[in-house]
Protein backbone atom coordinates (compact mmCIF):
# COMPACT_ATOMS: atom_id res chain seq x y z
CA UNK A 1 0.00 0.00 0.00
CA UNK A 2 0.93 3.67 -0.13
CA UNK A 3 2.43 3.68 3.35
CA UNK A 4 4.83 0.91 2.34
CA UNK A 5 6.10 3.02 -0.54
CA UNK A 6 6.70 5.96 1.75
CA UNK A 7 8.65 3.85 4.19
CA UNK A 8 10.87 2.66 1.35
CA UNK A 9 13.30 0.01 2.49
CA UNK A 10 12.98 0.96 6.15
CA UNK A 11 11.33 -1.50 8.54
CA UNK A 12 9.79 1.37 10.50
CA UNK A 13 8.91 5.01 9.99
CA UNK A 14 10.74 5.86 13.18
CA UNK A 15 14.07 4.62 11.83
CA UNK A 16 13.49 6.44 8.54
CA UNK A 17 12.68 9.65 10.37
CA UNK A 18 15.76 9.35 12.62
CA UNK A 19 17.88 8.99 9.48
CA UNK A 20 16.26 12.03 7.87
CA UNK A 21 17.54 14.38 10.55
CA UNK A 22 20.75 15.56 8.82
CA UNK A 23 18.75 16.35 5.68
CA UNK A 24 16.11 18.19 7.69
CA UNK A 25 18.74 20.36 9.39
CA UNK A 26 20.28 21.25 6.01
CA UNK A 27 16.82 22.04 4.67
CA UNK A 28 16.14 24.33 7.64
CA UNK A 29 19.42 26.19 7.13
CA UNK A 30 18.52 26.66 3.47
CA UNK A 31 14.92 27.75 4.19
CA UNK A 32 16.01 30.33 6.73
CA UNK A 33 18.87 31.77 4.68
CA UNK A 34 18.58 34.90 2.54
CA UNK A 35 20.30 35.47 -0.81
CA UNK A 36 23.49 36.47 0.97
CA UNK A 37 23.50 33.27 3.01
CA UNK A 38 22.56 35.12 6.21
CA UNK A 39 20.06 33.48 8.55
CA UNK A 40 16.88 35.48 8.48
CA UNK A 41 13.37 35.51 9.90
CA UNK A 42 10.59 37.81 8.78
CA UNK A 43 10.80 41.25 10.37
CA UNK A 44 7.34 41.14 11.97
CA UNK A 45 8.30 38.01 13.93
CA UNK A 46 11.63 39.47 15.04
CA UNK A 47 9.79 42.66 16.09
CA UNK A 48 7.30 40.60 18.09
CA UNK A 49 10.17 38.81 19.84
CA UNK A 50 12.11 41.97 20.53
CA UNK A 51 9.09 43.90 21.78
CA UNK A 52 8.47 41.20 24.38
CA UNK A 53 9.87 41.56 27.88
CA UNK A 54 9.43 37.82 28.47
CA UNK A 55 8.68 34.80 26.33
CA UNK A 56 6.30 32.06 27.47
CA UNK A 57 6.82 28.78 25.65
CA UNK A 58 3.80 26.47 25.76
CA UNK A 59 3.98 22.86 24.58
CA UNK A 60 3.36 19.20 25.35
CA UNK A 61 5.42 16.01 25.26
CA UNK A 62 8.50 16.07 23.09
CA UNK A 63 7.74 19.63 21.99
CA UNK A 64 7.89 20.67 25.65
CA UNK A 65 11.35 19.13 25.86
CA UNK A 66 12.40 21.12 22.78
CA UNK A 67 11.05 24.20 24.55
CA UNK A 68 13.33 23.61 27.54
CA UNK A 69 16.34 23.65 25.23
CA UNK A 70 14.86 26.61 23.31
CA UNK A 71 14.78 28.60 26.55
CA UNK A 72 18.55 28.18 26.82
CA UNK A 73 19.02 29.29 23.22
CA UNK A 74 16.85 32.38 23.56
CA UNK A 75 18.27 33.44 26.91
CA UNK A 76 21.89 32.91 25.81
CA UNK A 77 21.67 34.20 22.23
CA UNK A 78 18.99 36.90 22.53
CA UNK A 79 19.11 37.78 26.25
CA UNK A 80 15.33 37.61 26.69
CA UNK A 81 13.94 35.80 29.75
CA UNK A 82 11.93 32.69 28.89
CA UNK A 83 9.54 30.46 30.84
CA UNK A 84 8.52 27.04 29.56
CA UNK A 85 5.16 25.59 30.51
CA UNK A 86 3.39 22.29 30.00
CA UNK A 87 0.24 23.26 28.09
CA UNK A 88 -2.19 21.16 30.12
CA UNK A 89 -1.08 22.79 33.39
CA UNK A 90 -0.81 26.38 32.28
CA UNK A 91 -4.27 27.57 33.19
CA UNK A 92 -4.15 26.01 36.68
CA UNK A 93 -0.70 27.29 37.49
CA UNK A 94 -0.88 30.47 35.50
CA UNK A 95 2.27 32.46 36.26
CA UNK A 96 2.09 36.16 36.96
CA UNK A 97 2.62 37.47 33.46
CA UNK A 98 5.07 40.17 32.53
CA UNK A 99 3.90 43.41 30.99
CA UNK A 100 4.63 42.47 27.39
CA UNK A 101 4.54 38.71 27.06
CA UNK A 102 4.99 36.83 23.80
CA UNK A 103 3.49 33.35 23.74
CA UNK A 104 5.36 30.78 21.66
CA UNK A 105 3.53 27.52 20.95
CA UNK A 106 5.70 24.61 19.89
CA UNK A 107 3.73 21.79 18.28
CA UNK A 108 4.77 19.30 15.63
CA UNK A 109 1.17 18.72 14.54
CA UNK A 110 -0.20 22.15 15.33
CA UNK A 111 -3.32 20.36 16.58
CA UNK A 112 -2.65 19.56 20.24
CA UNK A 113 -5.81 20.50 22.15
CA UNK A 114 -3.99 21.33 25.40
CA UNK A 115 -1.81 23.86 23.58
CA UNK A 116 -4.73 25.25 21.62
CA UNK A 117 -6.70 25.89 24.76
CA UNK A 118 -3.87 28.10 26.07
CA UNK A 119 -3.72 29.89 22.73
CA UNK A 120 -7.43 30.67 22.84
CA UNK A 121 -7.11 31.88 26.42
CA UNK A 122 -4.15 34.22 25.86
CA UNK A 123 -5.65 35.60 22.67
CA UNK A 124 -8.68 36.68 24.67
CA UNK A 125 -6.29 38.90 26.63
CA UNK A 126 -4.88 40.29 23.41
CA UNK A 127 -1.40 38.84 23.91
CA UNK A 128 0.90 38.27 20.95
CA UNK A 129 1.35 34.68 19.74
CA UNK A 130 3.78 32.71 17.59
CA UNK A 131 3.42 29.04 16.61
CA UNK A 132 6.37 26.86 15.67
CA UNK A 133 4.96 23.86 13.81
CA UNK A 134 5.66 21.28 11.18
CA UNK A 135 2.22 21.59 9.61
CA UNK A 136 1.38 24.68 7.54
CA UNK A 137 -2.29 25.59 7.92
CA UNK A 138 -2.67 23.64 11.16
CA UNK A 139 -5.02 25.00 13.82
CA UNK A 140 -2.29 26.48 16.00
CA UNK A 141 -0.70 28.07 12.96
CA UNK A 142 -3.93 29.59 11.66
CA UNK A 143 -4.95 30.94 15.03
CA UNK A 144 -1.64 32.49 16.10
CA UNK A 145 -0.39 35.90 14.93
CA UNK A 146 2.76 34.37 13.44
CA UNK A 147 4.10 30.99 12.32
CA UNK A 148 7.56 29.52 11.89
CA UNK A 149 7.70 26.23 10.01
CA UNK A 150 9.92 23.26 10.79
CA UNK A 151 10.31 21.93 7.23
CA UNK A 152 10.83 18.41 8.65
CA UNK A 153 8.44 16.69 6.23
CA UNK A 154 5.60 14.47 7.49
CA UNK A 155 6.39 12.68 10.74
CA UNK A 156 4.44 9.41 10.82
CA UNK A 157 5.93 7.46 13.75
CA UNK A 158 4.12 8.27 16.98
CA UNK A 159 7.42 8.81 18.80
CA UNK A 160 8.70 12.18 17.63
CA UNK A 161 12.31 12.34 16.45
CA UNK A 162 13.03 14.63 13.50
CA UNK A 163 10.45 17.17 14.66
CA UNK A 164 12.30 17.53 17.99
CA UNK A 165 15.65 18.30 16.37
CA UNK A 166 13.93 20.55 13.82
CA UNK A 167 12.21 22.46 16.63
CA UNK A 168 15.53 23.04 18.37
CA UNK A 169 17.18 24.12 15.10
CA UNK A 170 14.42 26.65 14.35
CA UNK A 171 14.49 27.90 17.95
CA UNK A 172 18.25 28.43 17.66
CA UNK A 173 17.76 30.45 14.48
CA UNK A 174 15.00 32.51 16.09
CA UNK A 175 17.27 33.17 19.07
CA UNK A 176 20.27 34.12 16.95
CA UNK A 177 18.37 36.38 14.55
CA UNK A 178 16.51 38.12 17.38
CA UNK A 179 19.79 38.48 19.27
CA UNK A 180 21.49 40.03 16.29
CA UNK A 181 18.68 42.56 15.91
CA UNK A 182 19.14 43.44 19.60
CA UNK A 183 22.87 43.91 19.16
CA UNK A 184 23.91 40.73 20.97
CA UNK A 185 27.27 39.62 19.70
CA UNK A 186 27.19 35.92 18.84
CA UNK A 187 30.66 34.46 18.87
CA UNK A 188 29.95 31.89 16.21
CA UNK A 189 28.29 31.62 12.82
CA UNK A 190 25.09 29.68 13.51
CA UNK A 191 24.51 28.41 9.97
CA UNK A 192 28.04 27.03 9.93
CA UNK A 193 27.52 25.40 13.34
CA UNK A 194 24.22 23.88 12.18
CA UNK A 195 26.05 22.51 9.13
CA UNK A 196 28.55 20.85 11.48
CA UNK A 197 25.57 19.46 13.43
CA UNK A 198 24.12 17.93 10.25
CA UNK A 199 27.44 16.24 9.54
CA UNK A 200 27.65 14.99 13.13
CA UNK A 201 24.12 13.62 12.86
CA UNK A 202 25.18 11.66 9.81
CA UNK A 203 28.01 10.02 11.74
CA UNK A 204 25.53 9.08 14.47
CA UNK A 205 23.01 7.67 12.01
CA UNK A 206 25.86 5.52 10.67
CA UNK A 207 26.51 4.15 14.17
CA UNK A 208 23.44 1.94 14.35
CA UNK A 209 25.38 -1.21 15.19
CA UNK A 210 26.88 0.42 18.28
CA UNK A 211 23.44 1.66 19.35
CA UNK A 212 21.91 -1.75 18.83
CA UNK A 213 24.63 -3.24 20.99
CA UNK A 214 24.07 -0.68 23.75
CA UNK A 215 20.34 -1.44 23.68
CA UNK A 216 21.06 -5.16 23.86
CA UNK A 217 23.56 -4.84 26.70
CA UNK A 218 21.67 -2.40 28.85
CA UNK A 219 17.98 -2.60 28.01
CA UNK A 220 17.02 -6.03 26.66
CA UNK A 221 15.53 -7.29 29.92
CA UNK A 222 15.61 -4.42 32.40
CA UNK A 223 12.53 -3.28 34.27
CA UNK A 224 13.63 0.34 34.52
CA UNK A 225 16.28 2.79 33.39
CA UNK A 226 17.41 6.23 34.51
CA UNK A 227 18.82 9.06 32.44
CA UNK A 228 20.99 11.66 34.11
CA UNK A 229 22.61 14.82 32.92
CA UNK A 230 23.38 18.33 34.06
CA UNK A 231 22.65 21.63 32.35
CA UNK A 232 21.28 21.05 28.88
CA UNK A 233 22.08 17.31 29.12
CA UNK A 234 19.36 17.07 31.76
CA UNK A 235 16.76 18.21 29.23
CA UNK A 236 18.01 15.76 26.61
CA UNK A 237 17.81 13.04 29.25
CA UNK A 238 14.14 13.90 29.78
CA UNK A 239 13.53 13.45 26.07
CA UNK A 240 15.59 10.23 26.00
CA UNK A 241 13.55 8.79 28.85
CA UNK A 242 10.29 9.77 27.14
CA UNK A 243 11.39 8.03 23.91
CA UNK A 244 12.28 4.88 25.81
CA UNK A 245 9.00 4.85 27.75
CA UNK A 246 6.89 5.51 24.68
CA UNK A 247 8.15 2.69 22.51
CA UNK A 248 9.77 0.07 24.77
CA UNK A 249 7.49 0.40 27.84
CA UNK A 250 10.55 0.32 30.07
CA UNK A 251 9.93 2.55 33.05
CA UNK A 252 12.42 5.31 32.37
CA UNK A 253 12.97 8.62 34.12
CA UNK A 254 15.29 11.53 33.47
CA UNK A 255 16.88 13.37 36.37
CA UNK A 256 19.23 16.22 36.96
CA UNK A 257 22.52 14.62 38.01
CA UNK A 258 22.63 16.49 41.31
CA UNK A 259 19.05 15.65 42.24
CA UNK A 260 19.46 11.86 42.28
CA UNK A 261 20.90 11.79 45.77
CA UNK A 262 17.80 13.57 47.08
CA UNK A 263 15.59 10.55 46.67
CA UNK A 264 15.81 8.67 43.42
CA UNK A 265 19.08 7.01 44.29
CA UNK A 266 16.98 4.78 46.57
CA UNK A 267 15.76 3.05 43.40
CA UNK A 268 19.22 1.99 42.24
CA UNK A 269 19.73 -1.76 42.47
CA UNK A 270 22.34 -4.19 41.24
CA UNK A 271 22.42 -3.82 37.45
CA UNK A 272 20.04 -0.84 37.09
CA UNK A 273 21.00 0.85 33.83
CA UNK A 274 21.93 4.52 34.09
CA UNK A 275 22.39 6.41 30.86
CA UNK A 276 24.46 9.51 31.54
CA UNK A 277 25.13 12.34 29.12
CA UNK A 278 28.42 14.21 29.41
CA UNK A 279 28.56 16.83 26.67
CA UNK A 280 29.17 19.96 28.76
CA UNK A 281 32.66 20.83 29.87
CA UNK A 282 31.57 22.95 32.84
CA UNK A 283 29.67 20.04 34.44
CA UNK A 284 31.76 17.12 33.23
CA UNK A 285 33.39 16.45 36.59
CA UNK A 286 30.14 16.69 38.51
CA UNK A 287 28.17 14.38 36.23
CA UNK A 288 30.97 11.85 36.36
CA UNK A 289 30.84 12.15 40.15
CA UNK A 290 27.12 11.33 39.99
CA UNK A 291 27.88 8.27 37.88
CA UNK A 292 30.37 7.08 40.51
CA UNK A 293 27.70 7.50 43.20
CA UNK A 294 25.27 5.20 41.40
CA UNK A 295 27.94 2.73 40.36
CA UNK A 296 28.88 2.40 44.03
CA UNK A 297 25.26 1.28 44.58
CA UNK A 298 25.41 -1.33 41.83
CA UNK A 299 24.18 0.62 38.78
CA UNK A 300 25.28 -0.35 35.29
CA UNK A 301 26.52 2.91 33.69
CA UNK A 302 26.27 3.82 30.04
CA UNK A 303 28.05 7.12 29.50
CA UNK A 304 27.60 9.05 26.27
CA UNK A 305 30.14 11.84 26.13
CA UNK A 306 31.33 14.51 23.75
CA UNK A 307 34.68 14.08 22.07
CA UNK A 308 37.26 15.91 24.14
CA UNK A 309 35.46 15.07 27.39
CA UNK A 310 35.51 11.29 26.98
CA UNK A 311 36.95 8.79 29.43
CA UNK A 312 38.10 5.27 28.86
CA UNK A 313 34.95 3.32 29.68
CA UNK A 314 32.42 5.59 27.96
CA UNK A 315 29.89 3.63 25.91
CA UNK A 316 29.84 6.11 23.04
CA UNK A 317 31.63 9.32 22.08
CA UNK A 318 29.77 12.00 20.13
CA UNK A 319 31.41 14.07 17.41
CA UNK A 320 32.29 17.61 18.50
CA UNK A 321 29.69 20.30 17.90
CA UNK A 322 29.11 23.76 19.37
CA UNK A 323 28.59 23.29 23.12
CA UNK A 324 25.32 25.22 23.19
CA UNK A 325 23.85 23.09 20.40
CA UNK A 326 24.79 19.61 21.67
CA UNK A 327 21.14 18.53 22.22
CA UNK A 328 20.72 18.33 18.44
CA UNK A 329 23.26 15.52 18.29
CA UNK A 330 23.17 13.95 21.75
CA UNK A 331 19.51 12.98 21.37
CA UNK A 332 20.19 10.79 18.33
CA UNK A 333 21.90 7.94 20.22
CA UNK A 334 19.00 8.04 22.69
CA UNK A 335 16.47 7.80 19.85
CA UNK A 336 18.35 4.88 18.32
CA UNK A 337 18.88 3.10 21.64
CA UNK A 338 15.13 3.38 22.34
CA UNK A 339 14.36 2.08 18.88
CA UNK A 340 16.55 -1.00 19.29
CA UNK A 341 15.36 -1.60 22.86
CA UNK A 342 11.78 -1.65 21.53
CA UNK A 343 12.79 -4.10 18.79
CA UNK A 344 14.52 -6.39 21.28
CA UNK A 345 11.37 -6.38 23.36
CA UNK A 346 9.08 -7.06 20.38
CA UNK A 347 7.21 -3.79 20.72
CA UNK A 348 5.29 -2.07 17.96
CA UNK A 349 7.76 0.76 17.31
CA UNK A 350 5.63 2.96 15.07
CA UNK A 351 2.34 2.49 16.90
CA UNK A 352 2.97 2.10 20.61
CA UNK A 353 0.05 1.10 22.78
CA UNK A 354 -2.19 3.80 24.26
CA UNK A 355 -0.54 6.65 22.32
CA UNK A 356 -1.75 8.88 19.52
CA UNK A 357 0.38 10.95 17.18
CA UNK A 358 -1.60 14.02 17.98
CA UNK A 359 -3.93 14.41 20.91
CA UNK A 360 -6.91 16.54 20.03
CA UNK A 361 -8.74 16.19 23.35
CA UNK A 362 -7.87 18.05 26.53
Ligand code: G6P
Pocket residue numbers: 060061062063106107108109110111112115158159160355356357358359
Ligand atom coordinates in the same frame (compact mmCIF):
# COMPACT_ATOMS: atom_id res chain seq x y z
C1 G6P B 1 1.36 13.45 21.57
C2 G6P B 1 2.47 12.66 20.88
C3 G6P B 1 3.83 13.16 21.34
C4 G6P B 1 3.94 14.65 21.13
C5 G6P B 1 2.83 15.40 21.85
C6 G6P B 1 2.78 16.86 21.44
O1 G6P B 1 1.27 13.08 22.90
O2 G6P B 1 2.33 11.28 21.14
O3 G6P B 1 4.84 12.51 20.58
O4 G6P B 1 5.18 15.10 21.58
O5 G6P B 1 1.56 14.85 21.48
O6 G6P B 1 2.46 16.92 20.09
P1 G6P B 1 2.65 18.19 19.19
O7 G6P B 1 2.08 17.81 17.86
O8 G6P B 1 1.88 19.31 19.85
O9 G6P B 1 4.09 18.49 19.14
